[in-house]
Amino acid sequence: MSQQNTSARLAMTNYAVITVATFLALLFWYMEMPNMLVATSIAGFIIIFRMGKTTSSEGAAAGTGESNPAAEAARQQNMLYAELAGRLQKESESISSETARISSMVGEASSELSNSFGLMHHQSSEQRLLVDEMLTGKDDMEGGGVSLGGFIEDTEAMMNFFIETIINTSKESVRLVYKLDDLSEQVISIETSLKDLKFISDQTNLLALNASIEAARAGELGRGFAVVADEVRTLSMSSCDFSNQIHDIVAKTAQGMKDAREVINEIASRDMRYVIDAKAKINKISAAIQSIQEKSDENMKKVSVIAEDIDDSVGVAVRTLQFGDIVKQLADHVVERGNTMSTASGMLQENIVACSDMSSTADLIGTFETVNQACNEAIQTIDSLKDSSVSQEKMDAGDIDLF
Amino acid sequence: MGVELKSSSGSSEALIVISGRFDFSMNSDFRKILTDSTQSAKKYTIDMGAVEDIDSSALGMLLLLRDKAGGDAANIDIVKCNPDIVEMLKMANFQTMFNIK
Secondary structure: HHHHHHHHHHHHHHHHHHHHHHHHHHHHOOOOOHHHHHHHHHHHHHHHHHHHHHHHHHHHHHHHHHHHHHHHHHHHHHHHHHHHHHHHHHHHHHHHHHHHHHHHHHHHHHHHHHHHHHHHHHHHHHHHHHHHHHHHHHHHHHHHOOOOHHHHHHHHHHHHHHHHHHHHHHHHHHHHHHHHHHHHHHHHHHHHHHHHHHHHHHHHHHHHHHHHHHHHHOOOOOHHHHHHHHHHHHHHHHHHHHHHHHHHHHHHHHHHHHHHHHHHHHHHHOOHHHHHHHHHHHHHHHHHHHHHHHHHHHHHHHHHHHHHHHHHHHHHHHHOOHHHHHHHHHHHHHHHHHHHHHHHHHHHHHHHHOOOOOOOHHHHHHHHHHHHHHHHHHHHHHHHHHHHOOOOOOOOOOOOOOO | EEEEEEEOOOOEEEEEEEEOOOHHHHHHHHHHHOOOOOOOEEEEEEEEEEEEEOOOHHHHHHHHHHHHOOHHHHEEEEEEOOOOHHHHHHHOHHHOOOOOO
């Protein structure tokens, strides 16, 4: 050791002197002082020569060390230790850095997944609200007297009402025609009476004529009677006119009743086939609407159930994400351990490298002592790691706080 | 084309046979049935085997017969209709008022 210090000091001195000498030489050359230049050059050469000697003396000193096989073996061993320590340090650093990456990746992924599931939960809740709205909305509609089923019933009732109306109209029309038939008979009896009336008025006319003739035959005495007879004739003729008029009216009435019969015929004769087709179509549509309605109800209920299931699944997922925290904690611990090991290995390497020079047996033992001390230091560093393990080892089942 | 009334010798059952197109033009023939003797008939059977087609006036006439036969208390069978006619009767709800066979 002392020799090392001595040679080190010597080397430093030599360097210093060379620097000064070079500086002076340059100075004298610049100042064109050739004598001084030569002097400083010579000084420089001497010093360089001496440096060589020092190195060789060091080499000589080392040479004595090389002739000691134990020291050599120890030196080689220490080199290997140093190399091993160096490798350990590098690996520890790698462990630390890779684990740190794991930690950050897990952290990022967990946080993104959390957000995503939170969003899914929110959307699923919205969906459930909508489905519930649809279901209750339908109830409101029915409560308010407006429902699809009610509409269908009303439509069918309307159809039935119209069909009933048609048939009733036909029935009453037939009855009406029968009444018309009865009226027709009255009309016929009027005609008969008119015939009688005509006969009577014809006879009256004849009688009046006879009376006029008799009155003329009676001469003066019959004059009054002749007037009466003429009056009677006039009356019977107007009676004839009147009965003709009545006859015309009756004829018109009969024609009117004939026309009425035709109209009633029209009214009463409704083709039912069209109505049947319409009713059949409505029935089909009603059935279809009903089945659509039922299917829709069924599906809405299914959707509601599925929405619940989604919520449950999302809950499980969010809960499971807790793993992220645990993993991060564990990873951070590994990083810490890695760093400690890296430090310890580094220290070990430095200390071993520092004592790779030795030249005597005393130094050999000293070297062993140094290496032992270095190892102890490293062990202590590692032991100083706080033993704080992650307490939670499993995921706990339980309720999740959703965001 | 026509309406025939056959009643089994003074008993309480009457058979009415209709043929051809049963529509408004039959109304006067049908009236004869309505006004005819069978006030005593408790059961009517209307044979539609030879009926080609009916319209609403036919249904009206059947209702008039039912009114005459006692309204809700009437016991009337309508038999041997072809399928179209059965459909029309059903659509008019006649199965609640007549026995359709």
